[in-house]
Each structure stands twice: as C-alpha cells, then as structure tokens.
Amino acid sequence: MIPASFEYRRAGSVDEALALLRQDPDGTKLLAGGHSLLPLMKLRLATPGVLVDVGRIGGLSYVRDAGDHVAIGALTRHRDLETSDVARSEVPLLAHVAGQVGDPQVRHRGTIGGSLAHGDPASDLPAAVLALGGTLVVQGPGGTREVPVDGFFLGFLETALGPDEMLTEIRVRKGAAGWGFQKFNRRAQDWAIVGVAAVVGSDPRVALVNMGSTTVRARGVEEALAAGASPADAAARAAEGLDPPSDLNASTEYRQHLVTVLVRRALEGATTGRG
Amino acid sequence: MQVTVTVNGVPETHDVETRTLLVQYLREVRGLTGTNIGCDTTSCGACTVLMDGESVKSCTVLAAQADAHEIITIEGMAAADGTMHPIQQAFQEHHGLQCGYCTPGMVMAAASFLQEHPQPSEAEVREGLEGNLCRCTGYHNIVQAVLAAASPPEAVR
Numbered sequence: 001m002i003p004a005s006f007e008y009r010r011a012g013s014v015d016e017a018l019a020l021l022r023q024d025p026d027g028t029k030l031l032a033g034g035h036s037l038l039p040l041m042k043l044r045l046a047t048p049g050v051l052v053d054v055g056r057i058g059g060l061s062y063v064r065d066a067g068d069h070v071a072i073g074a075l076t077r078h079r080d081l082e083t084s085d086v087a088r089s090e091v092p093l094l095a096h097v098a099g100q101v102g103d104p105q106v107r108h109r110g111t112i113g114g115s116l117a118h119g120d121p122a123s124d125l126p127a128a129v130l131a132l133g134g135t136l137v138v139q140g141p142g143g144t145r146e147v148p149v150d151g152f153f154l155g156f157l158e159t160a161l162g163p164d165e166m167l168t169e170i171r172v173r174k175g176a177a178g179w180g181f182q183k184f185n186r187r188a189q190d191w192a193i194v195g196v197a198a199v200v201g202s203d204p205r206v207a208l209v210n211m212g213s214t215t216v217r218a219r220g221v222e223e224a225l226a227a228g229a230s231p232a233d234a235a236a237r238a239a240e241g242l243d244p245p246s247d248l249n250a251s252t253e254y255r256q257h258l259v260t261v262l263v264r265r266a267l268e269g270a271t272t273g274r275g
Numbered sequence: 276m277q278v279t280v281t282v283n284g285v286p287e288t289h290d291v292e293t294r295t296l297l298v299q300y301l302r303e304v305r306g307l308t309g310t311n312i313g314c315d316t317t318s319c320g321a322c323t324v325l326m327d328g329e330s331v332k333s334c335t336v337l338a339a340q341a342d343a344h345e346i347i348t349i350e351g352m353a354a355a356d357g358t359m360h361p362i363q364q365a366f367q368e369h370h371g372l373q374c375g376y377c378t379p380g381m382v383m384a385a386a387s388f389l390q391e392h393p394q395p396s397e398a399e400v401r402e403g404l405e406g407n408l409c410r411c412t413g414y415h416n417i418v419q420a421v422l423a424a425a426s427p428p429e430a431v432r
C-alpha cells in the first residue's frame with residue numbers, strides 16, 4: 001500500500017514549519033514520527049497535498065526538570081521518554097506509559113507531540129497527560145499560547161490545535177502523588193481495549209482510554225475519591241455518564257464493566273505504590 | 276526528490292517519488308530483497324531494519340525520512356567473508372526459524388533489542404520481540420536463540 005502523491009517539504013525550525021503550514025493549512029499536514037499519519041495515508045484515509053516533515057527540527061526533543069513541572073519537547077520519541085531519568089524520577093507515570101505504547105519499533109519512531117496532536121481516544125499517552133493535569137504549549141501565527149490539557153481533546157481525532165498551529169512542548173506537574181496505569185488488551189502490541197491512568201493524592205485525577213470519542217476523565221471516580229471513598233467504591237462509578245464504542249474487540253457493555261475493574265486495579269496500584 | 280541513504284555502509288543517491296516507503300526503496304531501488312513485506316500495516320515486523328542502530332518498521336517510514344541516515348538490513352549483518360553474525364548463528368543453531376519469512380525482521384529486531392538489553396531475561400526477550408510475528412515456530416526457539424546470542428560468544432552453542 002502506497003500513499004497518494006504529495007509534496008514533501010522539510011522544516012528546519014518551528015517558524016519554518018508555521019510558514020509552510022500557513023500557505024495551505026487545510027491541505028497540509030505536519031509529519032513527526034509518522035506512526036499515526038503514514039498508516040492513514042497508506043490506507044488513503046488521509047490524503048494531504050503537502051507533508052511538512054518536522055522530524056529534523058533541532059532542540060524539540062528533551063525531557064527537562066523545570067522546577068515545579070517537567071517540560072517535554074513535542075518531538076521526544078516514546079523510547080526517549082520511557083528511558084529518561086528525569087521522567088522516571090519526577091513523572092514516573094509518563095515514563096511507564098511511554099514504555100507501554102505499541103512495540104519497540106513504534107516507540108523508536110512515535111513522538112509524544114504526534115500522539116497528543118492526533119487525538120485518538122485509543123492512545124495511551126493522552127490519558128497519562130490528562131491524569132497528570134498537563135499544559136500544552138502551542139505555537140501559531142499569533143504567537144505562543146498555553147492550552148490546559150482539560151480543554152485540548154475536543155472529539156474523535158479532534159483537538160484544540162488549529163490547522164496552522166504546532167504543538168511544541170508538553171508540561172506536566174511534578175509531585176510525589178501515587179499513580180497507577182492499567183491497559184487491557186488480548187494480544188501483545190495491541191492498543192488498549194480499555195485503559196486507565198490514575199493519579200491519587202490531594203487532587204485525584206483519573207483518565208480513561210477508549211471509553212468514548214475522546215480521552216476522558218472519570219469524574220464520578222474523582223468525586224468519590226475526593227470524598228474519601230475506597231478504591232473499590234470509587235471504581236464502581238467509572239462508567240458513569242460514558243458511552244464507549246462497540247467494536248470487534250468489545251461491546252459497549254463489556255467496556256462499561258471492564259473499566260470498573262481496571263480503575264479499581266489502577267487505584268489499588270496507586271495507593272500501594274505498585275504503579 | 277533526491278535522497279542519499281547509507282545502507283549497510285554504502286551511501287548512494289537516487290531520485291525517488293516523495294511517497295516511496297523505505298521498504299520499497301530498499302527492495303526496488305537498492306535491490307536488497309532480504310527485507311520482507313508481511314502485513315504492510317506496521318503490525319508484523321517482517322520489514323524491520325535498523326535506522327541509526329534502532330529497529331524500525333520500514334513499511335511505515337518514508338525514504339525521505341531516511342535521507343542522510345544509516346540503515347542496516349539483514350544483508351549487512353554477516354561479515355565480509357560470509358561469516359554469519361552471532362545472532363544469525365544463534366538462530367541457526369537453535370532452530371529459530373521454519374519458513375524463514377519472519378527471520379530477517381526477527382534478527383534485526385533482536386539486534387536492536389540486545390543493544391538496549393545486553394543481558395535480558397526470557398520475559399524481556401518475549402516483550403522485546405512483541406512487534407514481530409511468526410506464524411511457524413511458536414516463538415520458543417526464537418527466544419532461545421536471542422538468549423543464546425546475548426551470552427558471551429564462547430557460550431553460544
């Protein structure tokens with residue numbers, strides 16, 4: 001399978017990428033690791049007229065301790081996040097989740113920026129960043145803006161990014177809070193049928209994979225935890241208000257049940273320090 | 276567009292269509308047909324090659340993305356005199372293949388994995404090869420081969 005023809009441009013800097021985007025925002029796509037975009041292009045589900053390869057822009061691959069938060073460059077590959085000392089000690093949830101994405105070959109190519117910008121509810125890293133309460137740094141024609149992750153995922157493959165904008169950095173707060181991650185699938189390498197990223201402590205946040213058209217928070221669970229409920233009691237509310245998809249892997253009802261089990265396990269992992 | 280890719284130590288420059296995939300470039304432009312196409316959907320790992328030393332699925336990389344990078348394929352593993360790479364030897368000695376279709380990808384994935392995990396456990400080998408499917412062997416002997424290749428050379432039997 002071969003993608004439809006396109007014009008290939010290479011950006012040497014963020015400014016250059018933005019200038020190239022501006023020429024035809026709707027017909028142009030940024031290419032980072034290509035591990036979401038190229039499969040879609042091979043299936044001709046995406047047929048951009050112009051690809052702007054941002055993969056060689058220097059200085060956008062880093063994991064940095066920035067005081068109260070950790071800053072991650074948008075082009076940081078999953079493998080580099082998984083093995084980063086800063087990520088492992090300051091935001092272990094994120095390092096752990098990066099190591100659960102796909103398989104080693106996928107992790108050698110895919111980037112955190114691409115994963116968030118793609119906005120796939122079946123992806124793992126968006127849930128981790130949502131649970132951590134991150135902020136996304138976005139550059140566009142009007143300059144730089146900071147988007148809280150709570151307002152970033154708008155719909156299926158739809159985010160707050162405009163067609164002429166580029167995600168450049170992801171910030172997640174540091175903290176000693178406990179965390180848990182659960183990913184359920186039937187075969188190695190597969191996407192999660194349902195996944196859960198949980199952070200407990202004074203401000204508990206629980207984010208769910210594949211439980212709707214976007215990455216979502218389990219608000220009922222968070223409320224229950226804040227009111228002092230046990231992991232099991234809080235987890236019972238995990239599917240509240242959610243209408244997950246029915247597909248070849250699982251029905252809606254199956255997911256609604258599975259999520260209660262996985263949230264309980266994630267919360268137990270978070271409170272016992274098992275992860 | 277023009278791309279210059281160093282494959283198995285040999286740089287060459289060619290004109291390719293922008294949409295050329297790395298695996299097509301290797302097979303059709305460079306004539307290196309050792310790299311197989313299995314699923315063509317980033318799932319099976321048959322097309323795995325090393326890009327700057329790390330395993331990638333070449334059906335999901337553009338030749339344009341490999342421009343100015345170093346690629347190693349299965350043809351680049353044996354020594355110039357034909358002596359097989361220790362991983363290849365281990366696959367032979369431990370019967371890590373039957374039909375052989377997955378083997379080039381397995382060997383390249385194993386090479387990258389062993390760089391990252393020089394002394395792996397069996398569980399780590401199984402997880403480290405999760406991006407590569409084999410329809411014949413049941414994996415057992417592949418795992419044994421990779422474990423053997425990880426040991427110091429004199430221990431490879």
Ligand SMILES: Cc1cc2nc3c(=O)[nH]c(=O)nc-3n(C[C@H](O)[C@H](O)[C@H](O)COP(=O)(O)OP(=O)(O)OC[C@H]3O[C@@H](n4cnc5c(N)ncnc54)[C@H](O)[C@@H]3O)c2cc1C
Pocket residue numbers: 029030031032033034035036037038039074075100101102103106109110111112113114115116117118122123124125161165166167168189190191192316317318335
């Ligand atoms: C076989 C396979 C298995 C996978 N399994 C999993 C899994 O289990 N869990 C999981 O979470 N993911 C999985 N993935 C997806 C993988 O994590 C992708 O790498 C990731 O989703 C996209 O990152 P990328 O850098 O490859 O983005 P690309 O494919 O290059 O881009 C994706 C989209 O984001 C846009 N984009 C990229 N970077 C930016 C930026 N900086 N600013 C604005 N827009 C941008 C692109 O224009 C495009 O629309 C899998 C992929 C494959 C092929």
Ligand code: FES
Pocket residue numbers: 311312313314315316317318319320321322323332333334335
């Ligand atoms: S052919 Fe590339 S992963 Fe199967």
Ligand code: FES
Pocket residue numbers: 371372373374375376377378408409410411412
């Ligand atoms: S040996 Fe036949 S697919 Fe692996």
